[in-house]
């Protein structure tokens with residue numbers, strides 16, 4: 001498979017800079033997920049790699065060859081879109097074989113290759129059907145097979161699961177991840193769905209307003225978000241974030257906010273007081289005797305998620321959620337203490353939103 005390098009890739013639409021100076025190396029065999037909210041530039045970036053959109057600046061390299069201005073059909077990349085774009089009047093077999101017939105390969109070769117990829121995505125019994133006679137998930141697999149049949153250097157996928165219902169999305173997600181492991185394929189995959197990103201990616205690139213906000217493995221971006229933006233984007237419910245101030249207290253550093261006094265276990269001697277955003281994930285908070293608990297809270301509501309519960313609490317004027325195994329053992333109106341699991345507090349600069357610790 002191939003590796004892809006983006007060097008200062010930029011795309012402007014009039015006044016809008018959709019992709020802003022993106023530098024990125026996609027290694028051979030990597031499953032790279034471009035993740036971010038609507039409008040952050042994911043599709044624009046992918047379309048420039050595919051050759052469907054001309055960059056305003058920067059370069060795209062495929063295995064060291066500069067393909068920035070090469071037409072899409074010369075790039076040896078296969079694209080899978082959310083709409084599948086199947087030919088309705090052609091059978092499944094002819095849809096899958098289309099890229100090979102376009103290359104004028106002998107019929108016997110096309111037939112053998114179609115049979116091979118159809119088996120890979122479990123479509124063997126459906127080769128004579130038309131797309132309208134298939135379920136959404138099966139159509140999605142045909143689109144995948146049509147990409148696979150070309151033996152491309154890399155796969156580019158733009159929200160390929162977004163037309164599927166939740167259950168089918170979960171199974172297809174697992175199928176794509178398994179297929180990736182089996183083939184060792186290089187994949188660049190666009191989504192705004194954090195679960196897709198966390199479960200399939202070998203590396204996640206979080207985009208914010210056209211810029212790379214953070215790159216890392218799923219565990220790295222979840223456990224050590226580089227900014228408030230990343231911390232808010234990943235996790236459900238999202239990370240609790242409180243405006244606080246840092247003070248040196250003896251040899252320790254303390255974060256204070258209304259109803260909050262948290263010792264951080266960090267040496268802050270000599271540090272001037274400063275404004276910070278204190279972050280802690282809902283699953284890292286637990287209930288504690290109120291006495292001198294680091295957070296003093298009032299339970300507002302409790303949500304039952306089946307195996308778990310989420311308690312929505314008020315701490316000072318902030319909202320804080322606590323997630324844990326059901327039952328949490330608290331009820332609305334309870335006045336409780338909260339403590340954070342050691343090593344799971346995050347500190348961000350209040351001004352820039354960048355991670356401090």
Ligand code: ATP
Pocket residue numbers: 013016017018036037038039040041042043044045192
């Ligand atoms: P979504 O998840 O909603 O698909 P995205 O992250 O893929 O969003 P893009 O489609 O890449 O975002 O768009 C990035 C920015 O560029 C947006 O502000 C969008 O309005 C703008 N944009 C994209 N295509 C065009 C276009 N053809 N003309 C003008 N502006 C565009």
